[in-house]
Amino acid sequence: MKHIVEPLSQNGRPEQAAPATASRAAHQQAFSLEGRLALVTGGGSGIGLEIARCMAQAGATVVITGRREEVLKEAKRELGERVEYLVNDICDLTSLDGLVEHIEATYGPVDVLVNNAGINLKKPALQVTDEEFSRIIHTNLNAVFALTRACAQRMVARRSGVILMISSMAAYYGIDRVVAYAASKSAVEGMVKVLASEFSGDNVRVNAIAPGFIETEMSRTAMNSDPDRKSRALRRTPMGSFGQPEDIGRAAVFLASDAARYITGASLPVDGGNSIGF
Numbered sequence: 001m002k003h004i005v006e007p008l009s010q011n012g013r014p015e016q017a018a019p020a021t022a023s024r025a026a027h028q029q030a031f032s033l034e035g036r037l038a039l040v041t042g043g044g045s046g047i048g049l050e051i052a053r054c055m056a057q058a059g060a061t062v063v064i065t066g067r068r069e070e071v072l073k074e075a076k077r078e079l080g081e082r083v084e085y086l087v088n089d090i091c092d093l094t095s096l097d098g099l100v101e102h103i104e105a106t107y108g109p110v111d112v113l114v115n116n117a118g119i120n121l122k123k124p125a126l127q128v129t130d131e132e133f134s135r136i137i138h139t140n141l142n143a144v145f146a147l148t149r150a151c152a153q154r155m156v157a158r159r160s161g162v163i164l165m166i167s168s169m170a171a172y173y174g175i176d177r178v179v180a181y182a183a184s185k186s187a188v189e190g191m192v193k194v195l196a197s198e199f200s201g202d203n204v205r206v207n208a209i210a211p212g213f214i215e216t217e218m219s220r221t222a223m224n225s226d227p228d229r230k231s232r233a234l235r236r237t238p239m240g241s242f243g244q245p246e247d248i249g250r251a252a253v254f255l256a257s258d259a260a261r262y263i264t265g266a267s268l269p270v271d272g273g274n275s276i277g278f
Helices: 018-030 045-059 069-079 093-106 132-157 179-202 217-224 227-237 245-256
Strands: 037-041 061-066 083-085 112-115 161-166 204-211 267-270
Touching: 037 045, 037 093, 045 061, 045 069, 045 112, 045 245, 061 069, 061 204, 069 083, 069 112, 069 227, 083 093, 093 132, 112 132, 112 245, 132 179, 161 179, 161 245, 204 245, 217 227, 245 267
Parallel strands: 037 061, 037 112, 061 083, 112 161, 161 204, 204 267
Antiparallel strands: none
C-alpha cells in the first residue's frame, strides 16, 4: 500500500492547502466593508444604531446623522472610533447636498448610503389631516429622494456605490391606522426599482430592507401597551418571535458588500416570515 506523505510546516503539522486558505479569505473579503464609508441617517438609535454598529464591525467607517446631538454623541461613544456623527435634519432639503459635500471633503467618498431615518403616525385614516399626511411624505419620501440624489450624483460619476432604503411590512399588506406611513413606504419600494434600473449601468446598486416586527425600545413600549396587537403580530409571524435590530444590521452589511454584487432592485423582508404568514 502506497503512503502519501504530507508536507510539514515548521511546527511539525501538515501544511494547509494554499488554495483552500485563499478561498476562505476571498469568501470573508466578499462580506467585508473594510475601506468603505457608509452614511446612515437616523443612526443614533434603534435600527439605525444597529446598522451603524454592524457596518463598523464589518470594517466600514460610518457617519451617522440625526437631529439630536446628545443621542449621536452617546452612539459614537458606544460604537467607537470607526463612527463619526453630524447633526442634520433630513427634512431640510436645502441642506442635503451640502451635507454630502462636507462628508466627502472630510471623510472621503460615500460608498454606502443607508436611508434609515423616518417617522410614523398611528391614526385612523379619516382623522389624518393634510398637514400630517404631508409631514410623513416629506420625511419618508421627499427627503429620502433628495439625499439619495445628492449621493447618487457622485456615485454615478465614480461608477461605484450602494444605496439602501428601509421599507416596511406596511408596503406589503394593509395595516390599519398608518395610511401616510404605508403610502410613503410603498413609494420607496417603487423608487428602488426605478433607481436600480437607471443606475445599474453605472455600477450603483439600489435595494431595500423591509423589517418585520423588530424589538426596539420604542416598539417594545408600543407592543406592551397594546397586548392584542402584539398577539396578532406574533400569530402572523411563522417563526413566532420578534426580530432584533442586529438582524436588520446584518442584512444591511450583506446588501452593502460585494457578496451582494449581483443584487439590485430588490426588497429583502427580514421578518421571520411575517410577510408570507397567515
